[in-house]
Amino acid sequence: MNVDLIRKDFPILESSVVYLDSAATSQRPKVVVDAVSNYYLTMNANVHRGVYQWSSAATDAFEGTRALVAEFLGAASTEEVIFTKGTTESINLVAQTFGEMHVQAGDVIAVTRMEHHANFIPWQQLALRKNARFEIIELTDDLRLDPKEIERVLSLKPKIVALTLMSNVTGVRNDIAAISKAFHAVGSHVVLDAAQGLIHEEIKISDLGEIDFLALSAHKLLGPTGVGVLWGRKRLLESMPPYQFGGQMIQEVGDYESSWNGLPHKFEAGTPDIAGVIGFGAALSYLKKVGRNAIAKYEAQITEVVLQEIAKISGVTLIGPKSLEDRGPVFSFSVASIHAHDLATYFDLNQIAVRAGHHCAQPLMKKVGATSTCRASFSFYNTLEEARLFLAVLSQANAFFARKGKEPHRRRSHVVS
Amino acid sequence: MSYRDVFGEVLADHHESPRYYGALPLASKVEHGFNPLCGDKIDIYIQVEDGVLVRCQFEGEGCSICMASASILAERIQGMDRLAVLTLIDAFREKMAGATVVKGLPSEDSQEDDLVALYGVKRFPVRIKCALLAWTTLKKAISEGDTP
Numbered sequence: 001m002n003v004d005l006i007r008k009d010f011p012i013l014e015s016s017v018v019y020l021d022s023a024a025t026s027q028r029p030k031v032v033v034d035a036v037s038n039y040y041l042t043m044n045a046n047v048h049r050g051v052y053q054w055s056s057a058a059t060d061a062f063e064g065t066r067a068l069v070a071e072f073l074g075a076a077s078t079e080e081v082i083f084t085k086g087t088t089e090s091i092n093l094v095a096q097t098f099g100e101m102h103v104q105a106g107d108v109i110a111v112t113r114m115e116h117h118a119n120f121i122p123w124q125q126l127a128l129r130k131n132a133r134f135e136i137i138e139l140t141d142d143l144r145l146d147p148k149e150i151e152r153v154l155s156l157k158p159k160i161v162a163l164t165l166m167s168n169v170t171g172v173r174n175d176i177a178a179i180s181k182a183f184h185a186v187g188s189h190v191v192l193d194a195a196q197g198l199i200h201e202e203i204k205i206s207d208l209g210e211i212d213f214l215a216l217s218a219h220k221l222l223g224p225t226g227v228g229v230l231w232g233r234k235r236l237l238e239s240m241p242p243y244q245f246g247g248q249m250i251q252e253v254g255d256y257e258s259s260w261n262g263l264p265h266k267f268e269a270g271t272p273d274i275a276g277v278i279g280f281g282a283a284l285s286y287l288k289k290v291g292r293n294a295i296a297k298y299e300a301q302i303t304e305v306v307l308q309e310i311a312k313i314s315g316v317t318l319i320g321p322k323s324l325e326d327r328g329p330v331f332s333f334s335v336a337s338i339h340a341h342d343l344a345t346y347f348d349l350n351q352i353a354v355r356a357g358h359h360c361a362q363p364l365m366k367k368v369g370a371t372s373t374c375r376a377s378f379s380f381y382n383t384l385e386e387a388r389l390f391l392a393v394l395s396q397a398n399a400f401f402a403r404k405g406k407e408p409h410r411r412r413s414h415v416v417s
Numbered sequence: 418m419s420y421r422d423v424f425g426e427v428l429a430d431h432h433e434s435p436r437y438y439g440a441l442p443l444a445s446k447v448e449h450g451f452n453p454l455c456g457d458k459i460d461i462y463i464q465v466e467d468g469v470l471v472r473c474q475f476e477g478e479g480c481s482i483c484m485a486s487a488s489i490l491a492e493r494i495q496g497m498d499r500l501a502v503l504t505l506i507d508a509f510r511e512k513m514a515g516a517t518v519v520k521g522l523p524s525e526d527s528q529e530d531d532l533v534a535l536y537g538v539k540r541f542p543v544r545i546k547c548a549l550l551a552w553t554t555l556k557k558a559i560s561e562g563d564t565p
Contacts, residue, residue: 339479339480339481340455340480341455341480341482341544341547342424342480342481342482345423345541345544346423349423356455357454357455357456358455358456365456371455371456371457371458371478372455372456
């Protein structure tokens, strides 16, 4: 993989900004932006409706993306690929249809402490609605899933287990194949939040053991914002009631009752983000061309350098695993002498874009014992020079603020009476 | 580049040595402020007697802008009339929302006034909420219980 050539495909990277927030949203190559504008400029029409050429071209392009997603995931059929607004909507869809019909009072619903709010709150609220038991699989000290906790929750035979492929805070990658098989064996259904992770390595559904649902967002995979996918096993999707009602999702509408369209349209009420879906198709084609095996190899080099060097800066604490195994290029850290937001502003003034905050993972932050941390997340279009620059600025910030020798929250009261 | 280059001497000083910091045992009210986006937390202690804010102190955890702003606010309002404090808070919020000249506030070139240092936070639009937390929390503390 030649990163210099790759960067030429991303016009925004010509800027002097070092973008280290790809876990929030990836950048898009020009081919994606072109595909979006090409739709508006040459075939703008609604899909699945018109009999004229434009509508037919738009429908072909739209459905073409569905086929690309099925190939990307290794899905058994395009009927299993449902377009949504994003990971959040995909998970809410499962919670409010499958979860609603499948969970009874007293049942157990389980999540892990490393979940993004999008894969935490929908289940917490479902448990409250159903008077079900909500269980959290706790983590080890280096913030990986605790095997003892997995055993404990397995013994509770949860109806639904929702977990993430990769933590958006620590970069930890979970062994989904083993975990999903174990939970399936006790009768659980497994919902996978795959918003993070899929861009960093080649993963197919067959590599993920016995998962039942998978949610992803296009904008973390080089595609446009506002588009996501829910993948689900066909027999489960067929058994589920519609999520929303309206156009496209119906078969026949009578005065007093209606019947539903087949998969996947049953879950796609209303006009979708046609341009966004078409752009996502271009993103997946581009990603295939670059190759996720090459990406994984390249990003491992960046991860190694960052892990090695960050450990040498005293006063900087890396949140989560310090070893290279089973983790992606996402690094959350705190600096003893400086608040995360001040640090992020310091990076910004040095033209480096990092994230600061709770990263939509407050349950995990509770375990970490911080209200906010800084996060630098890398992608295959970042260079090793950018990683070194990031480390140099971090080191500078730390040295400057450490010199003052002050704890951030210990304050002298300076009361003047 | 140092912290002082970025945020200026006045904010740095208030951040390092906050004025009126700490719980106030005689407080007639404690108001809690929280910014869910970044986790900044503040507790504002007030002692109001006959419509006068006799004493106001704060405690909290947050970024430097949040804490410095609380310190600058606290220093300014000790012993002020409650209604005058409300007017000041509204004026400051208006200023931070982008107004160039606001009645009752020092002008941008008043170098003697610490409040002016906070105007600089407007350069970092996403940090304005950090500067406002103490102010909105204090407003809540002294607005509630208003009798018409």
